[in-house]
Amino acid sequence: MENPLSKWRSELRGTFSNNAPTIPQWELDLEKGDDGGYFGPESAAWAVHGSMTTLVAGIQSLLIQALHPGALAGVHDHSSYRSDPLGRLAGTIRWIFTLTYGDTAAARQASDKVLRIHEHIRGSYNTNSGEVRPYTANDPDLLRWIHLAFTQAFLATHEAYGGPIPGGSDAYVADWAVAGALMQVENPPTTVSGLNDQLAAYTKELRYDETVAETVAFIRNPPLARSQQGGYKILFAAAVASLPLGYKELLQLSTPRLGPLSLPVTVPTKGVLGVVRWSLGSPGPSEASARARRIRLGV
Template sequence: MLNPVAWWRQQLRGTFSNNSPTVPQWELDLEMGDDAGYFGPDSAAWAVHGSMTTLVAGIQALLIQALHPGALAGVHDHSNYRTDPLGRLAGTIQWIFTVTYGDTVAAIKASARVQRLHGYVRGNYTTNAGEQRPYTANDPDLLRWIHLAFTQAFLATHQAYGGAIPGGPDAYVADWAVAGALMQVKDPPTTVRELQTQLATFNGELRCDERAAEAIAFIRHPPLPRSQRAGYRILFAAAVAALPPLYRELMDLHVPGLGPVPLPVKIPTQVVFAVVRASLESPGPSETAARARRTRLGVQDAPRKRR
């Protein structure tokens, strides 16, 4: 029988791996491949995606994405997020980490697989002008919105709660533009200014209607084990606090506070990060596999810095 600490760690690891009892095979397979991959240990992508801030970023990305009625229609009509949220989370993590840590062939194949799955996601949604518009998950505008929302969330939350980014914020936007290109996003932003400019072009299309409110409520209260709920409430508050004000207002979400005085969320968030970090492998299996591949290929990397 597991002791309480070991049991809690097993539950936590299961949340990120769809309850896999062992390290998923796809992570181990990242050690294979014939090149160093698109990114390395000194990249902005490794710094951001290898940090604990991804726990907040994932929440924020889902919140932002839900504001576009076309993107939300695809999730509402075709996703099984209500009945299998861990499966959807695990699939997203697999794509992000494969592109970040895998060799170029693995990254290309993972992105192509997502696009094939997207080919089945199609339907219609109502625009803010009241028009019926057809959508597919591979629609260029929707692909751009998802990419922009992801980049915005991961950058903003790391800036709020994480450490330094090698090369600065622009370097992260430029790194993740590679992922955008793999997903067939045309001319993805490569600087923070371009990111904000492209996001602004969607402002008139965004809304928080009943369907969006339902999705946001699910994101706010997902069916997590009881042992993880208090920590998740802190992470959700951190995601809300780091949202751009426009998006926060659309969703009618508020930074926790006592009346008009906002409560600090950074320190509690850092405490949650520390607890999770102590419960998971550091570095994680994906980064460990990537470093082993790079060593096999003779790529000289600097020693890993703690993030």
């Protein structure tokens, strides 16, 4: 009979791998390839994506993305996030880690696969001015918004709860601009200043409505195993606490408080992330495969 600790670790691993019983083959396949990839062990991308702060970042990026009615329409009308949230999470993790740790050919193939899927995601949404606007998931403005939301969330949460970033925050934005370019985002930002400027350009397009409220409610309480729900509540609070104030207010979210005092978030968040790292092991399979490939190639 599986002991409670082993059961909890199995459930946790399953959350990130769509309940795969073993390490997914695609992670092991990252050891293959003919070059070192777009990023290396000393890169900002490895520092951020190799840390557990990505768990908080994933939550925050979904919250930010939901504010754009075009992006939310695509998710609401076509995504399996409600019926198969773990499958969608596993797919996103695969794309991120393939770009971060795979060779350049694998990174391009992973991005091209997402773009092909996007070709079938189309519909229409109402803008804030009342216009009915058709969309496809590959529309340039939507691709940019998703890239900006991702970059903002992963940077902000790592700055709040993670360690140092080699080269600083600008280095991470510049690294992940490579992912933007692979996803056909024209002139993705390469500095924090540029990131903030491009995000600000979307302000008038963003809104909070019933569909956003439903999405936020789902993100707040996803269908996780009972053993993970307590830790997730802390990570959700961490995502909200590190949101830029404008997005936090628009989403009608606030940092947990006890009367006039904000409840501490940083220490319990780092505690949860530490437990998850201990459970999943470090380095993760993707990073280990990338290191083995680089050793084989003499990179």
